[in-house]
Amino acid sequence: MDIKEIQSLIKFVAKSGASEVKLETDDIKITIRTGPTSSGTETTYVQQIPMQAAPVAAPAPVASQPTPESQEKEGEESKYITIKSPIIGTFYRKPSPDKPAFVEVGDSISQGDVLCVIEAMKLFNDIESEVSGKIVKVLVEDSSPVEFDQPLFLVDPS
Template sequence: MDLKEIQNLIKFVANSGVAEVKLEMDDVKITIRTTLEGNTPEITYMQQAPVSHALPQVATTQALVPVAAPVDENSKYITIKSPIIGTFYRKPSPDKPVFVEVGSTIGKGDVLCVIEAMKLFNEIESEVSGKIVKILVDDMSPVEFDQPLFLVDPS
């Protein structure tokens, strides 16, 4: 494996969102770990057996140019999260209209969606007043506990 192939592997891993990749070949062992804070990879390269055409033995932490974290334009919004695990539904039943759309004005206690868990349909009510800015989950999708469902502009 030459230096160009290793550099391409580092770039690929850094952009993929994978936390760790280990690659072992006949005489080479490479471990690439990325951090969440900027996807800066940490690389450990070990040559297990001396080979005349192999790269020199290196143990390094090589950083790709970190991309500046984008300013979170959603920081002014309130995120409504799922209180349970289940299946997310935007309508009370297939023949009824959706509870809310992007741009809908909601009040505290308004039903936003239904989450089915173990054959029980749980109405999810808003705990804030405001305007729906974004719906983060597709209809009839599985959701996890504490998964963001809606962004609400409280102003």
């Protein structure tokens, strides 16, 4: 529910003369109370409370035997260096929409090369490589939000 819907609901309740209206959806609970105050004017109160999800029991961990394929994949990925996000923000692969991406899979990079931009609080921060090598995989989609320490790229240092 957005703010315009809440505002129109408040106006509707005020015009209807109801003293209290409660509305619950899957994710929020809103209570609107109207009535005279000590000054004799009508006041509206809105309370928006996030609903708590019911706790769900976690399934018991299942022990599985590692397959040769998964062991091989883990062995391959362990030789790569993971470049992680130093900040929270929005990940961009290009300096602007009409420009090419900073790096593509297969590109060779050097220490100090700009790999991407992360926008945080309307500031665009260049993310530079701390290692030299070859880009093996881009782990984040363009224009998507990233968290602190989230893996962004896999680099083969050899």
